[in-house]
Amino acid sequence: MSDGFELKPDGACCARLNWRLLLPAEVAEEQLAAAFEGSGFVARCQRPEIWVFRRVRDRAELAYVPRTRRLQLRIDITVPEAERPGAAMSLASELAANLS
Amino acid sequence: MQADDLKLSRVEDYCLTFLEDLPYVYHCHHYNLFHDQTVDDALGEDAGRELRMVASREATYPLIQRCCATAGALTPAERLETAAALFRWMGHGDLEFAVQAQGGEVRGEHLHYGLSWREKYGSGVRRTTPADAFGAGFAAAATEVAFNLPAGELAVEETHCVALREPECDIHLAPGGKRDLGRIRSERAEILSRLGATFGGLDEERIAAIGAGLADFVRGAASDERGLIRAFNVYVTRHLAAYYNTSIYRAVRQVEARMPQSSPAAEWLFREAGHVCVFNTFGNVLLSPEWEGLIGPLSGLAEDTLSYCCAIARGLGFGRWTLAEHVPGKRLVLRTPATYESIFDLCNHGASTRGRCYILQGAAVALMVLAQKVPWTESPSLTPEFYASLFSAGPLPWKVEETRCIAKGDSYCEAVVTEV
Numbered sequence: 154m155s156d157g158f159e160l161k162p163d164g165a166c167c168a169r170l171n172w173r174l175l176l177p178a179e180v181a182e183e184q185l186a187a188a189f190e191g192s193g194f195v196a197r198c199q200r201p202e203i204w205v206f207r208r209v210r211d212r213a214e215l216a217y218v219p220r221t222r223r224l225q226l227r228i229d230i231t232v233p234e235a236e237r238p239g240a241a242m243s244l245a246s247e248l249a250a251n252l253s
Numbered sequence: 254m255q256a257d258d259l260k261l262s263r264v265e266d267y268c269l270t271f272l273e274d275l276p277y278v279y280h281c282h283h284y285n286l287f288h289d290q291t292v293d294d295a296l297g298e299d300a301g302r303e304l305r306m307v308a309s310r311e312a313t314y315p316l317i318q319r320c321c322a323t324a325g326a327l328t329p330a331e332r333l334e335t336a337a338a339l340f341r342w343m344g345h346g347d348l349e350f351a352v353q354a355q356g357g358e359v360r361g362e363h364l365h366y367g368l369s370w371r372e373k374y375g376s377g378v379r380r381t382t383p384a385d386a387f388g389a390g391f392a393a394a395a396t397e398v399a400f401n402l403p404a405g406e407l408a409v410e411e412t413h414c415v416a417l418r419e420p421e422c423d424i425h426l427a428p429g430g431k432r433d434l435g436r437i438r439s440e441r442a443e444i445l446s447r448l449g450a451t452f453g454g455l456d457e458e459r460i461a462a463i464g465a466g467l468a469d470f471v472r473g474a475a476s477d478e479r480g481l482i483r484a485f486n487v488y489v490t491r492h493l494a495a496y497y498n499t500s501i502y503r504a505v506r507q508v509e510a511r512m513p514q515s516s517p518a519a520e521w522l523f524r525e526a527g528h529v530c531v532f533n534t535f536g537n538v539l540l541s542p543e544w545e546g547l548i549g550p551l552s553g554l555a556e557d558t559l560s561y562c563c564a565i566a567r568g569l570g571f572g573r574w575t576l577a578e579h580v581p582g583k584r585l586v587l588r589t590p591a592t593y594e595s596i597f598d599l600c601n602h603g604a605s606t607r608g609r610c611y612i613l614q615g616a617a618v619a620l621m622v623l624a625q626k627v628p629w630t631e632s633p634s635l636t637p638e639f640y641a642s643l644f645s646a647g648p649l650p651w652k653v654e655e656t657r658c659i660a661k662g663d664s665y666c667e668a669v670v671t672e673v
Contacts, residue, residue, distance in 0.1 A: 164540035164632060166281060166487040166533060167372055197475070203546030207477070214483065216542035221550060225542045230372055230481070230488060231363075 155253040160245045163225050169237040172226040174245050180252050182219060188251035189215055192244075213244055254338035255475070260323055262441070263468055263570075266451040267591035270468070270570035273319035274441040275312075276494040278570040278593050279471055281487040282369030283533035284526060288497060289366070289386065291522040295504045295515075302386050305500050306409065309390025311437050312495035314404040317395050329354075329399040336395035340388075341480030344490040348392055352426055354400035356407050359392040361385060361422035363479040365490055370416040383414035385422055387496060392424045405434040438600040439495040444591075447599060449664035451590045454575030456560045463548060463561065467568025470547065485544065486537035494570075498597040501611065506602070520611065524653075527615020528644050531623060535565050536635045555581050555624035562620050563587075571612070577667070582625050585670040587617045588657075592666050595659040604662045608655025617668035618653045619644075648673065 154160070157177030165171035186196070186204070194206035194215055204217040212229035226244050228237045262271045270277055280288075293301030317336050320326075326335040333350045340348050346364040351357050361367070366384040374380070383389075393409035396402070407430045413423040453461070474484040482489050501523055508519045538544055539551060539561060551557070556579065563574040571593055578586035598609045608614065622643050627633060650673055657667035 162634070164486050164537060164635065166283065166537050166635075168636075171486060198473075200546075203543050205543075209478075212477065212479075218542045218546040221545055223542055223545055227483065230368065230483075234376070 154242070154246045155249040158245065158249040158252075160226075160242060165227075167230060168234050169241075170228050170230065172228070172241040172245070174224045174226055174248065176222055176224060176252070182222075184252055185217060185224075188248060191251045192247050211240070213240070215248075254335075254342045258324065259320065259339075259342070261472065263472075264441075264445060265465065266573065267445075267448055268464060268468075268567035268570065268573040269444070269591055269593065271441045272491070272493075273316055273323065275316055275319075275439055276441070276444065276570070276593055276597070277491050278494050278497075279489050279534075280492050280497075280530065280569075281489050281534040281537070282365060282373070284530040285366065285490060285492070286370055286373060286384075287526050287529040288501070289384075291519075291526055292500045292504045294522055295508050295519040298382055300507075301504070302382060304503055305386035305496075306390045307434060308496050308499035308503070309387045310394050310404060310409075311434050311499060312439075312493040313391045314394040314398060314434075315437075316493060317391075317398045321398060332399040333395060336391070336398065340391060340395075341476050341478075343492065344476050344480065344482035344488070345388060345391070346480040348388065348395070348424075350392070350396065350399075352396045352399070354402065355428055356396070356426035359396075359424040359426065361388055361392075361424060363481055364388045364415070364422045365481075365488070367415040367422050369488065371418075375416070375418070379418075380416050382417075383411035383422070384416035385411050385414060385424075388422070389424045393426055393430070396426055403432060405430045405432040437495045437499060439493075439498075439597060443600055444596050447596060448591050448659070451573060452575065452588075452665070454563075454577050454588060455579065456556070456576060460560050460564045460567070460575070463564035464567030466547060467564060468570070470543070471568060484541075486541040487534055489534075494593040494597060498594060498601075501594075502598050502602060502609070523611035524615035524618075525644075527612045527617075528619045528622075529615075529640075530612060531562065531616045531619035532640050532643070533635060534569075535562050535619075536623065536627070538565050539629065540632060540635070551629040553628065553630040555579075558624040558627075558629065559585070559620055562616075562623065566616070572666075574613075582621075583672055585617060585621050585624075586667060587613065587620065587670070588665055588667045589613070590665050591659070595666050598660040599662075602660075605658070605660040607661065608658035608666070608668075609660040610655055610658055610666050610668070613666055613668050614653050614655050617670050618649060618651050621651050621670050622649070 163173035214227035577588040657663040
């Protein structure tokens with residue numbers, strides 16, 4: 154993954170389902186939507202308070218909080234638990250590449 | 254199906270939500286699985302599953318009828334399509350009907366109960382009976398509505414289930430149903446006519462604003478193409494209150510009639526469902542990006558946690574939970590002019606001799622636990638182990654008594670939490 158990005162487990166109702174991608178300070182908010190869309194995500198909700206994007210291919214979701222810059226990566230519940238960390242790392246790397 | 258295709262209403266005075274004039278609430282899979290398990294624990298597996306199936310059929314038959322009327326669905330194919338869309342909108346998964354008036358087969362994909370049971374317990378527990386009594390009951394009701402059959406005409410059985418480590422869920426319908434289903438009294442007009450005056454409590458302005466905002470947000474949360482709703486860190490269902498209430502209240506009355514010595518244990522389990530709900534659903538909502546964006550980061554202050562939990566309950570349609578008193582760590586009085594539980598019990602069983610808001614009772618204690626014992630600012634992981642450390646590691650330092658209950662004829666419900 155590109156420098157400055159860090160992936161950590163995040164709160165979820167199921168084990169290893171949600172992950173937090175810490176963004177480097179130099180990533181501007183204006184870059185995010187285009188980066189998400191570049192990875193095949195489509196906005197489901199884009200309010201000033203919260204954005205939620207979804208990708209049909211693997212049913213992954215991204216939730217972003219503009220006021221705190223929290224970015225949550227959501228792996229789909231049908232992905233076996235053991236494969237979720239790998240899926241999250243792969244998605245994080247893809248987004249980091251789009252944003253670098 | 255979108256929210257605009259349905260007749261939805263919310264009565265802010267009581268924070269109750271209605272779908273086609275029938276009360277509905279939001280619950281996540283942790284609560285849903287626990288609820289079903291408590292019914293089975295109280296009655297035994299076979300009787301529990303039968304009761305849950307009946308509860309589903311009785312609750313969903315009028316709902317599907319009304320949705321078909323709202324949608325103008327006249328033919329069996331149109332009605333089955335409407336029912337399947339409704340099922341997805343409710344977050345219960347996808348049903349594919351291959352049925353006639355004499356029955357047939359219904360294939361279920363991503364059914365909420367089976368899928369989430371496999372996710373939660375599948376790696377450690379071998380299940381021997383199917384998990385989707387609600388889905389099977391819904392499928393039976395939908396087929397009966399589609400072909401203008403009376404409720405209960407068809408026999409129904411879930412023959413395959415992903416919770417049994419099978420590749421899909423299958424539901425078989427055939428002639429020979431018992432046709433002895435009861436009629437649930439769960440109408441918006443009757444419920445509202447029997448409730449007393451509304452009121453507020455401590456921190457009312459903030460709780461009311463957050464609760465109304467959450468209700469608006471969750472109303473717009475769409476299910477995906479599989480019929481799953483993901484929001485606020487949880488997979489959630491829009492569920493008929495009548496399903497929960499019919500199964501719980503009939504179960505508790507059966508226990509009271511046949512095994513009165515077991516009533517306290519059964520009621521303890523029903524109350525524990527409130528712990529499960531608050532820890533998993535309320536807790537995950539609080540830690541979610543949606544909450545952080547809409548409300549803000551958590552302070553970890555006990556009074557904030559309590560206010561937030563009351564707002565969440567209101568947003569989910571549980572009732573207008575208010576904080577009547579709070580002495581940190583010592584006493585909490587939760588009061589509400591309505592819950593989705595007690596008014597149902599009153600309408601269907603008449604005045605009770607005891608408090609019947611099991612979720613409110615369990616939740617009141619759980620609110621105290623969340624307020625006093627969870628380090629919210631450290632973003633804790635709400636794991637089963639953490640739950641066990643909070644609720645099962647030893648006797649809880651607080652007890653609860655439901656001192657007022659609409660089911661008893663009181664004008665409001667009140668749960669009082671005090672130190673042991």
